[in-house]
Every structure is written in structure tokens, then in C-alpha cells.
Amino acid sequence: MKIGLFSDTYPPFINGVSTSVLMLKRALEKKGHEVYVVSVNDNLLSYSYDEENKILKMPGIPTGIYDYRLTSIYPIRIINKVRKWDLDVIHSHTEFGVGTFARLFAKQFDIPLVHTYHTMYEDYIHYITGNYFKKPGTKLVEYLTNFYCDKTADELIVPSLKTYRLFKEKYKYTKNIHIVPTGIEIDRFIPKKYKQSEIDELKEELNIKDKFTLLFVGRIAKEKNIDFLLKNHSKLIKKYPSIVLLIVGDGPELEKYKKEVIKKKLENNIIFTGRVLFEKIGLYYQSCDAFVTASLSETQGLTVIEAMAAQKPVLCIDDENFKTVIKDMENGLIFKNVKQYFEKVSLLIENEELYNQIVENGKVTAIEYSSRVFATRVIDVYKQAIIKKGKTKGIMKRIIKEIKKGIKNGKINSI
Numbered sequence: 001m002k003i004g005l006f007s008d009t010y011p012p013f014i015n016g017v018s019t020s021v022l023m024l025k026r027a028l029e030k031k032g033h034e035v036y037v038v039s040v041n042d043n044l045l046s047y048s049y050d051e052e053n054k055i056l057k058m059p060g061i062p063t064g065i066y067d068y069r070l071t072s073i074y075p076i077r078i079i080n081k082v083r084k085w086d087l088d089v090i091h092s093h094t095e096f097g098v099g100t101f102a103r104l105f106a107k108q109f110d111i112p113l114v115h116t117y118h119t120m121y122e123d124y125i126h127y128i129t130g131n132y133f134k135k136p137g138t139k140l141v142e143y144l145t146n147f148y149c150d151k152t153a154d155e156l157i158v159p160s161l162k163t164y165r166l167f168k169e170k171y172k173y174t175k176n177i178h179i180v181p182t183g184i185e186i187d188r189f190i191p192k193k194y195k196q197s198e199i200d201e202l203k204e205e206l207n208i209k210d211k212f213t214l215l216f217v218g219r220i221a222k223e224k225n226i227d228f229l230l231k232n233h234s235k236l237i238k239k240y241p242s243i244v245l246l247i248v249g250d251g252p253e254l255e256k257y258k259k260e261v262i263k264k265k266l267e268n269n270i271i272f273t274g275r276v277l278f279e280k281i282g283l284y285y286q287s288c289d290a291f292v293t294a295s296l297s298e299t300q301g302l303t304v305i306e307a308m309a310a311q312k313p314v315l316c317i318d319d320e321n322f323k324t325v326i327k328d329m330e331n332g333l334i335f336k337n338v339k340q341y342f343e344k345v346s347l348l349i350e351n352e353e354l355y356n357q358i359v360e361n362g363k364v365t366a367i368e369y370s371s372r373v374f375a376t377r378v379i380d381v382y383k384q385a386i387i388k389k390g391k392t393k394g395i396m397k398r399i400i401k402e403i404k405k406g407i408k409n410g411k412i413n414s415i
Contacts, residue, residue: 005036083109117167185371215248
């Protein structure tokens with residue numbers, strides 16, 4: 001198939017959606033499909049096309065939300081370029097900007113449109129409204145989301161049961177919804193990928209050698225509930241004086257949190273790394289002892305699966321999205337409140353048998369979320385969209401053409 005992935009964010013920008021789109025592209029290509037990407041530049045005026053990797057980027061304006069950038073909803077300049085790709089299916093990964101272009105382009109040229117809903121926008125309204133007009137803002141998000149997904153997409157993908165229920169129970173979504181958890185490239189995180197000397201060097205650099213280290217990876221923002229981790233780390237230090245909380249990522253609250261840590265004189269126990277290169281993230285997982293998150297705004301929580309693949313135990317807050325992956329006291333630990341968080345961190349530090357058991361079970365879980373499995377499930381959705389749209393003719397023409405070519409070259413025997 002010829003597949004077009006349309007997204008407002010793509011590497012070198014680092015966030016969950018960007019990583020998901022890149023990983024999907026690679027996995028689809030490994031399965032023999034031809035994959036094109038339409039995304040956004042960090043340059044306000046620049047168009048670019050990487051012909052070898054089939055990546056087209058348009059000018060974009062920063063929004064302040066993640067690394068998303070706004071762009072023209074129907075850039076005339078690239079219409080002919082995208083049209084020449086002769087796409088069998090378009091897969092959009094955003095409701096706005098590039099996603100609107102995907103919707104309009106798919107409509108104009110009668111191409112099946114699959115959409116993945118990645119972001120719980122109701123958790124991000126405060127970026128736009130400043131906590132004013134929350135109720136009308138929430139209704140507007142509901143209307144726009146339902147319009148984009150219900151009125152335009154041939155098939156809808158969501159990453160979790162929680163998101164599925166949002167659409168079915170609150171948004172009253174009437175079309176098919178496919179629950180397809182986003183996968184990860186497991187090989188990027190497994191321990192054998194990294195030399196012990198690399199890990200030791202990073203530990204020395206971060207000053208965490210011989211210290212039990214809890215890791216958080218993600219956007220440093222209000223909706224990630226990092227306040228919970230910071231506040232309660234002070235209590236953990238009273239029992240375990242050398243315990244470290246390592247926070248990897250960037251975001252609007254980073255400087256504020258840094259100042260709070262300095263004010264409390266906890267710089268040796270709470271460390272911020274800022275943004276880390278995409279290729280280096282796996283090394284940070286290997287340099288720590290456990291992964292923690294208290295975020296309630298995830299649609300799935302890929303970092304939890306990454307930690308499992310890295311063979312590190314996971315502690316996460318009691319949220320439906322995490323509970324689709326984590327079974328408490330089996331392949332991870334779930335906490336509902338401060339008391340449970342404290343108790344379960346203590347368990348990991350003091351109970352080596354439980355620690356190892358969770359790591360082993362987590363490794364098995366991670367395999368279920370491999371990029372290969374993910375790509376297979378997404379391809380099944382593409383096929384449904386193509387059949388629903390009645391667009392199999394173009395694909396069949398290509399298949400017939402290849403068969404004829406094979407006969408001509410003597411690779412296939414004619415009847």
C-alpha cells in the first residue's frame with residue numbers, strides 16, 4: 001500500500017505523538033509498504049521535502065502546546081506533490097492544522113481517511129483559556145473533536161478503553177472505533193543495546209551512582225501531575241536520604257519546578273535534565289531503578305511500556321489508561337494516594353524478589369506492545385477503510401500490473 005501519515009508534529013520534535021508516528025512509519029516500511037509523511041517545519045517560511053525518506057514539511061507557527069505548530073489548512077503549493085504519491089489511504093494524527101489538510105485532501109481526491117485520536121484535549125484547555133471559560137471551552141473541544149472524527153473519518157483509532165468510553169459515552173460517537181494501543185520499538189530500550197560503560201558514565205554525570213533512582217519521562221507541565229512526585233519525594237528522603245527523582249523532559253513548568261527544588265535545597269535528590277535527544281532516551285531508562293508517573297491526562301502512556309521494555313519496574317497512579325497495561329503487584333505497581341505511593345516505593349527498595357518478579361512480567365507485557373504488532377493491527381484498519389470507501393480498484397490495478405510485469409520477466413508463469 002501507499003500510505004500517507006499526516007501529523008502536526010514529527011522528529012526532531014519529541015513528544016508522544018511524534019514518537020508514535022515515526023515508529024509507525026518504520027514498522028509499516030518493514031512490512032513492505034510505501035510510507036509518506038506530511039508534517040510541519042520549525043521554520044515559519046520554509047517548505048522541505050526529504051525524497052529519500054519521503055517526508056514533506058510545511059512552515060509552522062508554534063502553539064505553545066507540546067511541539068505542535070499551526071500551518072495552512074490547505075497549502076496549494078504542495079497539492080500536486082502529495083497527489084503524485086497516489087495514496088491508497090491517509091492516516092491523520094491530529095485534529096487541526098495538518099489534520100484539516102488531510103481531511104480536505106482526502107475528501108477532494110476520494111481517498112480513505114483513518115484518524116487516530118492521540119490527545120485528551122479537555123486536559124489542555126487551560127493553555128488556551130487560562131482557566132477561564134472552562135465549561136464552554138470543554139463543550140467547544142467536544143464539538144470540534146466529534147465533528148472531525150465523526151463527520152470526516154472513515155475509521156477511528158483510539159489507544160485505550162478510557163478514550164473509547166469518552167467517545168461512546170460522552171461524545172455519543174456512532175461510527176466504528178478501533179482500540180489499537182500504540183506500540184514501541186522494543187529494541188530501542190532493552191538493556192543489551194547499551195554498554196555498561198555508557199550507563200556508568202551517565203550515572204556519574206548525573207551524580208546518581210549507587211543511589212536508588214526514580215525516573216519520570218515526559219512533558220514538564222501541569223497536566224502531568226509532577227507536583228505529586230515532587231511533593232512526596234521530600235517524604236521519601238526522610239526514610240531514604242540518598243533516593244533520587246530524575247525528571248527527563250522539557251515544558252512550561254520546568255523553570256518553576258527548578259526554583260521550588262532549589263528553594264527547598266533538594267538539588268541532590270531531585271534532578272532535572274531538560275530535553276533529551278530521542279536516540280538517548282533508552283540510556284536514561286537504563287540508568288535508573290524504577291519508573292514513576294502520576295499523570296491523569298494520558299490517552300495511553302507510552303513511557304510505561306518503554307520502561308517495561310527497558311526492564312524497569314513501573315509505579316503509576318490509579319488511572320484507567322494505565323490499568324489496561326498494568327496489573328498491580330504483577331507487572332507493575334499502582335498507587336491511589338500518597339500513603340500507597342510511599343509504601344510501594346519502599347517495597348521496590350526493600351523487596352528484591354518482588355522487584356525482579358515485576359521486571360520479568362513487565363518484559364512479557366512489553367512484547368505485546370511491539371511496533372510490529374501495532375503495525376499489523378493498523379493495517380487491518382486501513383483495509384476496512386479502503387473497503388468501506390470502495391477504493392480497492394486502484395490497489396488491484398497495481399497488483400495486476402506487478403503480476404503482468406512478473407510474467408513478462410519470466411518470474412511468473414502465465415496460464
